[in-house]
Amino acid sequence: MSDTLGTLVRAERLYNQSYPPDILRSATSTTEAEPTEIETLVAEGTVEDVKAYVIAHPASLVEVLDAEEHGKNRVTLLNWLDDVQESSDVEDAPDYTHVEDAPEPEPQPEPQEPQPQPEPQEPQPEPEP
Numbered sequence: 001m002s003d004t005l006g007t008l009v010r011a012e013r014l015y016n017q018s019y020p021p022d023i024l025r026s027a028t029s030t031t032e033a034e035p036t037e038i039e040t041l042v043a044e045g046t047v048e049d050v051k052a053y054v055i056a057h058p059a060s061l062v063e064v065l066d067a068e069e070h071g072k073n074r075v076t077l078l079n080w081l082d083d084v085q086e087s088s089d090v091e092d093a094p095d096y097t098h099v100e101d102a103p104e105p106e107p108q109p110e111p112q113e114p115q116p117q118p119e120p121q122e123p124q125p126e127p128e129p
Helices: 002-018 021-028 037-044 047-056 059-072 075-087
Strands: none
Touching: 002 021, 002 075, 047 059, 047 075, 059 075
């Protein structure tokens, strides 16, 4: 058993000597990457903040859309970003953040109450002459 333990200790020493300590630490660390500017904006900003950023930086549209889908996933913002992506023009995209700007629903006809039908009368026998 001591031979196995001795072999393991020697192997560990050789391993540690062949790789500098800073490389060993970085290989075993599990730190997460810092969020990007866009990820921070989506996480902390309002819908208006994100829209203003996209208007100022149209080339970042795909990154913003991806960050929103994986972040807060706000429907009004996603709809606006999709519209911008389809129209390829940031200024012409509809604004769905306000109720009055949303498309009006189709008016539905009011249901009419059924009219009462007269009850059918049984035929009267004809009088005999």
